[in-house]
Amino acid sequence: MGLIKGTPTVTRYRLLEAPEEVTDEYIQQRLKRNSFVDIEATAEEDSLGWVEILDHLATEFNPASFKFGGFVAFSARLDTRRLAARTLNRYYHYKEVEFLAQTGRKPNSVKKREIKENLRQDLLRRTLLNTDLLEVLWFQKEQEIWVGGAGEKKRLVFEELWERTFGLSVRLLVPITLGLEMIPKEMGASLLKSKACSLWEED
Amino acid sequence: MSVDFPPNTEFLDLWQEKMFLGREFLTWLWLTSEMDNRFPGPGGSAVELTFERKLVLETGLGQNRSQVVCQNPDHDWTEAFVALGVYKTVTRAIVRLRTDVFECCLSLPADTLSPQSVKIVTGAEFTDDDEAPLNQAGHFLNQVSLVSQVKTIIDVLYRHFLTLRLSDDWTAKELPRLRDFLEPKMTVPVS
Structure with missing residues (x-):
């Protein structure tokens, strides 16, 4: 105090x-x-x-x-503002499923990094300070x-x-x-x- | 007010090495207050000081640290006296201070001797009037004034302790006085 x-x-x-x-x-x-x-x-x-x-x-x-x-x-x-790794991974899983449905394959390491970073920025913006x-x-x-x-x-x-x-x-x-x-x-x-x-x- | 440090001494090392000073001070203050809780305060005023509710005693630092927390609303401190017997010293205490002007409670850590959680008990100067509560600035200035007075009292008591601790009287008179007080309290009754 x-x-x-x-x-x-x-x-x-x-x-x-x-x-x-x-x-x-x-x-x-x-x-x-x-x-x-x-x-x-x-x-x-x-x-x-x-x-x-x-x-x-x-x-x-x-x-x-x-x-x-x-x-x-x-x-x-x-x-x-902090974003828990577990939260990011959970949302990434949804994106990965979406990507697979659209392209018929899993994202490679470069795409995976890009999706994760975009997701991270998006989630951080929605996280309370x-x-x-x-x-x-x-x-x-x-x-x-x-x-x-x-x-x-x-x-x-x-x-x-x-x-x-x-x-x-x-x-x-x-x-x-x-x-x-x-x-x-x-x-x-x-x-x-x-x-x-x-x-x-x-x- | 710069302090002359020995050359090549890092502040954190010195703080760690001399951590015992704060612990010895709180231990001395506690035992002395158990004998007579009136101390000379700032400007020759008298301060009443009581240790209450909670005492934390420790030995060692870091991984070798061993701690005992004594919660004692009745102030008989049996566990704390036993802890002193195994070379623990006070590292944190809840202290009640009473002067002519105010009475307050605070937590005092041995590692910094900075007042923590200072709570006013009585003292018109520091409490808001129910009918005309102070605005935020007034409340803030009251808090600063209270902490300032508490800090001055702690400084006066610590200076008094250090003067004693560095004098010949420490081993000749003060330690025997503390031991005489403690001796009857160290015997734990067998139930």
Whole structure:
């Protein structure tokens, strides 16, 4: 669950390099250039791009749509459609029977490939899309980014789109990276050298 | 806020190698909360923290991973204490946080320490008024504010743990304190 609906879950990142000046135009241009492209009427299997945080159909990105005081926010939208191999094979079987009735022979390998590809495109166009939304919040003062959701799949979607859009390196905040940020610099070496400690064994 | 990594260290390797930090933190937090559930919070405020309903404890990583899930509405955690005895540590917990301003429940995974499924229990600041429900933007900002406060509390507690963990007091005082607490709980009654 993200930050708009349900109980919020976040994954935290630190921005490792900040652009010199982050203006509204800077953000707007990059979001627009990488905005979501609708694939409803096509046979495309997936589309990934940005949409406005409060309206996943809008890709205008007026500053009022992404500026929220101390942070900017937008959503990554991933539309996917999948066609099961079993479904394709079942429909292919009907086509093969049809071909046999018309020509008196089974399709050769080239014809078989052509029928399958046409069928695949046709079935994909008729397959409903699944839409996933991933809210992204960029706290500019702290250079921290929150992604609404958790798990490797969501992290990879965010990292791909972020890299493509802003080209700025980010690093996941996990116990070791958080720890190195939190403790005084002189203790960093001790933390990096630390080993797991059992409750039951004396050091 | 860049972090100095040792040269030639890949992030994923380091994350894996130091995965124990989050697990030790949650284990310490759980045991300490069983003794006294009041912790120093942000800006000197007090935070009440209780582990409830579900604890996941594990040993090992990857194929060597061994897990036990303890569901315990009564909070006596007998199975979880036994799991500690076989070197398991807490990898995920359901935590209830109470401050002067709000009370909420959340799931806390040891591998990221990022708040998950944060659910407000009480707190006028974060709940919609039934008579005048907030619009979508207002609700969103409320959620962000709630998660932000929860995140700050977790960060403060984790910093406190790390300072202790890296000090001489860890082996001299803290581990003996935890062992003293655990010893009577480790004896499983024979039925």
